[in-house]
Amino acid sequence: xxxxxxxxxxxxxxxxxxxxxxxxxxxxxxxxxxxxxxxxxxxxxxxxxxxxxxxxxxxxxxxxxxxxxxxxxxxxxxxxxxxxxxxxxxxxxxxxxxxxxxxxxxxxxxxxxxxxxxxxxxxxxxxxxxxxxxxxxxxxxxxxxxxxxxxxxxxxxxxxxxxxxxxxxxxxxxxxxxxxxxxxxxxxxxxxxxxxxxxxxxxxxxxxxxxxxxxxxxxxxxxxxxxxxxxxxxxxxxxxxxxxxxxxxxxxxxxxxxxxxxxxxxxxxxxxxxxxxxx
Amino acid sequence: xxxxxxxxxxxxxxxxxxxxxxxxxxxxxxxxxxxxxxxxxxxxxxxxxxxxxxxxxxxxxxxxxxxxxxxxxxxxxxxxxxxxxxxxxxxxxxxxxxxxxxxxxxxxxxxxxxxxxxxxxxxxxxxxxxxxxxxxxxxxxxxxxxxxxxxxxxxxxxxxxxxxxxxxxxxxxxxxxxxxxxxxxxxxxxxxxxxxxxxxxxxxxxxxxxxxxxxxxxxxxxxxxxxxxxxxxxxxxxxxxxxxxxxxxxxxxxxxxxxxxxxxxxxxxxxxxxxxxxxxxxxxxxxxxxxxxxxxxxxxxxxxxxxxxxxxxxxxxxxxxxxxxxxxxxxxxxxxx
Ligand SMILES: [Fe+2]
Ligand SMILES: [Fe+2]
Numbered sequence: 376x377x378x379x380x381x382x383x384x385x386x387x388x389x390x391x392x393x394x395x396x397x398x399x400x401x402x403x404x405x406x407x408x409x410x411x412x413x414x415x416x417x418x419x420x421x422x423x424x425x426x427x428x429x430x431x432x433x434x435x436x437x438x439x440x441x442x443x444x445x446x447x448x449x450x451x452x453x454x455x456x457x458x459x460x461x462x463x464x465x466x467x468x469x470x471x472x473x474x475x476x477x478x479x480x481x482x483x484x485x486x487x488x489x490x491x492x493x494x495x496x497x498x499x500x501x502x503x504x505x506x507x508x509x510x511x512x513x514x515x516x517x518x519x520x521x522x523x524x525x526x527x528x529x530x531x532x533x534x535x536x537x538x539x540x541x542x543x544x545x546x547x548x549x550x551x552x553x554x555x556x557x558x559x560x561x562x563x564x565x566x567x568x569x570x571x572x573x574x575x576x577x578x579x580x581x582x583x584x585x586x587x588x589x590x591x592x593x594x595x596x597x598x599x600x601x602x603x604x605x606x607x608x609x610x611x612x613x614x615x616x617x618x619x620x621x622x623x624x625x626x627x628x629x630x631x632x633x634x635x636x637x638x639x640x641x642x643x644x645x646x647x648x649x650x651x652x653x654x
Numbered sequence: 655x656x657x658x659x660x661x662x663x664x665x666x667x668x669x670x671x672x673x674x675x676x677x678x679x680x681x682x683x684x685x686x687x688x689x690x691x692x693x694x695x696x697x698x699x700x701x702x703x704x705x706x707x708x709x710x711x712x713x714x715x716x717x718x719x720x721x722x723x724x725x726x727x728x729x730x731x732x733x734x735x736x737x738x739x740x741x742x743x744x745x746x747x748x749x750x751x752x753x754x755x756x757x758x759x760x761x762x763x764x765x766x767x768x769x770x771x772x773x774x775x776x777x778x779x780x781x782x783x784x785x786x787x788x789x790x791x792x793x794x795x796x797x798x799x800x801x802x803x804x805x806x807x808x809x810x811x812x813x814x815x816x817x818x819x820x821x822x823x824x825x826x827x828x829x830x831x832x833x834x835x836x837x838x839x840x841x842x843x844x845x846x847x848x849x850x851x852x853x854x855x856x857x858x859x860x861x862x863x864x865x866x867x868x869x870x871x872x873x874x875x876x877x878x879x880x881x882x883x884x885x886x887x888x889x890x891x892x893x894x895x896x897x898x899x900x901x902x903x904x905x906x907x908x909x910x911x912x913x914x915x916x917x918x919x920x921x922x923x924x925x926x927x928x929x930x931x932x933x934x935x936x937x938x939x940x941x942x943x944x945x946x947x948x949x950x951x952x953x954x955x956x957x958x959x960x961x962x963x964x965x966x967x968x969x970x971x972x973x974x975x976x977x978x979x980x981x982x983x984x985x986x987x988x989x990x991x
Contacts, residue, residue, distance in 0.1 A: 425721060428733065432717040432961065435969025437710055437740050437747075444737035447720075448730060455726045472725045496972050552982065553975025560971065645724040645782045649846075653839045654725040 408581045409590055410465035411484070413525075414474070415627055416513075417457030418485035421475060423506060424450035425642055426489065427499075435496055442542055446503075449535045456528050472654075476646035480631060480639045487626040488571035492634040497557070497564030500546040504565075505572045507540035508604050509594070516592040525591065544608050551612025562614055570619040574626060576601070678892045683809040686752040694891050698808050699753050701893065703760045703769050706746035711764075711771035711958050713739045715779035716788055724782060731828050732785060738821045745814040752810045765963045773944075774861040776955040783836055783843075783850035789829025791854050791909065795862035797822045798905045807892030830912060837916045844917075851913070852921045859922075860939045863902040870899060903933055910934050 427447035434440040455471045462469040469477075488502060514536060517529030550561040578586075578595040586593035602616075609616050625631065646652070670689040677684065684690055713736050720736065723729035747757040763769040774792055779785060800822065803815040836847040867885040888894035906925070913920050924937040 421726075428720040428729075431720055431733070431736055432710075432713045433965045433968070435965070435972035437743050439969075439972075440710075440713070441737055441740040441744070444733050444740065448733045448737065451726055451730050451733065455730070458726075472727075475726055476724065496969065549976045549979040550972070553977075553979040554971070556971055557975030557978075641721050645719075645722045649724070649840060649843055651840055652724065652843050654728050654835055 406464045406466070408585050410461045411581050412585055412591060413457045413464065414461040415484045415486075417454045417461055417474070418483050419489050419506075419510075420450045420457065421454035422483070422485040422638065423489040423502075424448075424454060425638060426491075426502075429493070430499065439496075443499075446539045446542065449532075449539065453528075453532050453535075456532075460524070472646070476643045480636055481629040483631065483635070483639065484627050484629055486571070486574040487623050487632060488568060488574060490626070490632055490635045490638060491568060491571060492632070492638075494564065494567060495560060496546075497550055497560040498567050499564075500543055500550060500561065501564035501568045503539065503543035504547055504605060504608065505568055506575070507536050507543050508601050508608075509572075509575045509597070510536045511540055512597040512601055512604075513592075513594050516594075516597065520591050521589065522591070547608060547612045547614070551609075551614045558613065561612065565609065565614065566617045566619075569617040570621055571623045573622040574624050577624065577627060579627065678807055678890075681805075681892070682807075683812065684807050685809045693887075694893075695753055697888060697891065697893060698811065699750055699755055700769075701888075702746055702750040702753070702811055703755070703763070704771065706743050706750060706760065707764045707769060707771035708775065709739050709743035709746060711962065712775045712792075713743075714958055714961055715775055715777070716785045718779055719782060719785050722782065723785075728832065731832075735789065735825050735828065738825065742818045742821070745817055749808075749810040749814040761966065765959065765966060767959065771958070772861060773955070774857045775958060776952055777853065777857050778954055780853070781846050781850060783833070783846040784854065786829050786832035786836065786847065787850035787854040789825045790833055790912075791829075791851070791858040792862055793822050793825040793829060794909065795858045795905050797826055798901050798908065799862060802895035802901075805895065830916075833916055833918070837918065847916075848918055851918050855921050856944075859902060859905065859936070860941070860944045863905065864898045865941050866899055866939055867897045868899040902939070906934050906936050 424447045427443050427450065430443045431440055431447070434443055454475070458471040458474040462471065462474055488505060491498070491502065511533050514529045514533035518526050518533060520526050520529065547561060550557040552558070576594045576598040578593050582593050582595070585591050606616050646654075671691065674684070674688070674690060674694075677688075684694075716732060716739075717736050720729065720732055723732050747760065750760060751757060760769065764771065779788065797819060800815055800819050804812055804819055806812045806815065833847050833851075836843040867882045882897075885894060885897050889897075910920065910925060910927075922937050924935060926935050928935045
């Protein structure tokens, strides 16, 4: 059974079926699949960037305000590239801003990991650790794809996220091996986010078709490498990687946490207040 | 130590003072290891700390809009700007530390209300357009205020200011560009821009430059005297290069044509070109009106400090962990990762 109310989507909620419906029942054009996939990656970057923006002016030190804004800035940059491309591929001609500011929350397809609300600094470090180790691996794989535009983006993004990964690695070490209090909080942070990490590697029909056609790589095969790397870093911090008894899913299908609505409302508030506005 | 300890020490100090005065007189630079009068050191610490505090407190009004920026381009620009301000705070705290104070102590003084940030930021950023008005007007005022500080007599401060000024000039252009987009947008967008300018004009004109320090600046004897005395002293030491009122005039002269190009009205009916002076006239700053904004007894003055203090207290366990880890890492060879 799903044991905690943290899981917004339990295994009985419709999963990949929704995506199949979004992507079309019979194998849709590769462009449509790629648009779905890039939108997911873009939403991950956008929503995580949005969560990091909430730290700025509230971080433990001014240096961290600076570091977190630096990371947020890169993530918003990735979101812009990915949403722009998704909008060109899906045939709707929507711009990056159309996609970011006018979609209802059910149409966002970020992994739930990226939207988890607040928590203390350790929760943020834990999430950054999980995401950055995944994102470096995935963007490096993307850098090898045949699409020159995407490959170039993957190479650039992998380099940038490698810095974010270094930042996360350093913090988990400091917190894990700092004081008893920080070690306890870091352990709780890892436990909080770990059930949400599996979704990053999920593979559905869209992903399988894209991988089979060699359009873009699937994240699924990267999971063992990710496990190895995070386990190594977490161990150096004197902690252990949690083995959660459940795994959260739903984000890829637009089934979000209840805290996601306010996040999107905030993100879109000014844009929506001024219909026809130019910025 | 007392200056009259021994005749030899006293003679040595006279010589050091003469050397210092000569260096200042020829426009030279004072470095951290040079001898300097106590008053000079104290004035610098006070000014640099206030400046550093203003950079980090100044992150708040705009920082509040990071999550609501209406386009991804504007969001990126705003994140980069707030990040720059954090960097400015860091450069300036480092400059202050060369004078023998500790950043942690300066932050404590800010949190306890013993040191202040510019009262400009004790105004709320109520709409998205405020982020444009702040960047255009208050960063614009900052550039005019700070450009002469790139040549200030204390070396580390001057060098910090050179980096700060370059970035501030960029912020002003981006703020102006944000306002231009609003002014060229829907009537509702333009109204939002005008409203923001109505609220940020006076804080920029009055508070970014400090109290009137010349009779021409509209100061009566009561307010002019103390302001003028501080300015004179700061100018004699080469910390300050111009009076508050000179800089204020420069700011007004710069903004009026910009506002005209934007199609925005600056909220001062006395603004008019004065052919004789070669400057724009404007309503002299009524410092009494602003005394209230300078005090701590306003919602926003309290809010800005409370926000800082909360962040600081919430992060205490993180800083403690980092310090404990760093202390241990000195002896742990594996920590080169
Ligand atoms: Fe600044
Ligand atoms: Fe600035």
